[in-house]
Amino acid sequence: MAFRDDWRRVRAIAMKDLTTELRAKAGFNGVASLAVTILILLGLALGPDAQALRNAAVGAVWLATLFSGVLAFNRSFQVEIESGALEPLLLYPGPRWPIFAGKLLANLIFVGLMVAIVMAVGIVLFGITIPERWVTLLAVAALGVIGLVVLGTFYASMSSRSRAREVLLPLLLFPMLVPVLLAATTASKALLGADLMHEAGAWMRLLIGYDLVFIIATFIAFEHVIEG
């Protein structure tokens, strides 16, 4: 029973965040446009040689995702703080982890949609041919997005309440995401080619391990962090 109640809380918070986003749309449109703009700038900086662009495509897509995703995370807590809604949210009875899980779920959908747009634009701009194993490629992207969103949401719960949050979040988050960036880009590159070394599977296992470790660690730490 208790778990069912928690799950309802998770859903309620995720729905609330998504509804706010859906009504305003400004947040998503802004962040997604920024991601596409970064992608175009990277294309201009690295092009115009078609082969060079194809080689850089995966890295460009992931960098655009990281740089624009970072804005989404701060937003998800900033909205609460600006309207003074975080305190009442914490006053509700029950454990705190559903708040984190709900925000996480909303951010996953938010960033997932953004990545879908970025990937589509990347395929067009950088001249990528969709490989046979596109399902695996999507799985790599999904695993990478989970890692990004888990740590992004967790760090944003602190940075959004500090001074200089715009600087602090990327400063904390990006060094943590080095394994995600390496694993996701290397695995995607392998899948876009022939994956002769069969390395994509190993990188995916690393991503799964990374995601699990940090999901557990952030859920434990969130209780301490959110009260402060």
Place this chain on the structure above:
Amino acid sequence: MTEKLGTAPEAGVAPPPTSRVFGLVAFAAVIAAQAYSIMSSPADRDMGHLQKIMYVHVPAAWMAFLAFFVVFIYSVRYLWKQNELHDLIAASAAEVGAVFTGLTLMLGMIWGRPAWGVWWVWDARLTSTLVLFLIFVGYLALRAFVDDSVQRAKWSAAVGAIGAINVPIVYMSVKWWRTLHQPQSTPGTLDPAYTMGLRLNAIAMLLVLIYFIRKRYEIARIERAVEHLAEAQAMGGR
């Protein structure tokens, strides 16, 4: 709000100063160990006297990782027990660790340029040390940007613990990605002519590390004592 005033009363009291003798001994040990190792070790077959940089570079790298381990232990202990002193120890170790990590990276580059012909290679150990440095920087930036002392302690403990979990994962991922570093310099991989010097320097550097952390911790406690006083006065007490 009463909780803030009540936390660990001993944290509001300035500690006795760290012994100056200990510091003098630590630095004398560094000078002696350096002198011994530079005099005693023959020129390396391939690297010549360039090898001498190892006597600072390698111990500094060990101390950097040791310092981050201290950050991890005291961050976890803080999250567990909420003792403010643990937060101050973790913060002191992080600051000193950042210095040692920076030193390691700089010396490594100075050595790498003549030895490898490049300032930087994207190998596992170099890259993960750099990432470790960035995690330290993030940790210290967080502390600088948060004013409330309880919030600062909780948040930096979480960042310190989670950052430390990430270090081995970073190392592993970069290693898979690309590896080029020569085998690590430990007493086991060295010619016996160099091991004594390396051991002595490691011990000397450890003394310096302890001295720095203690000194920084002492300053941190004085700062906290001042903050406690200011808080108490603002609340109209004393």
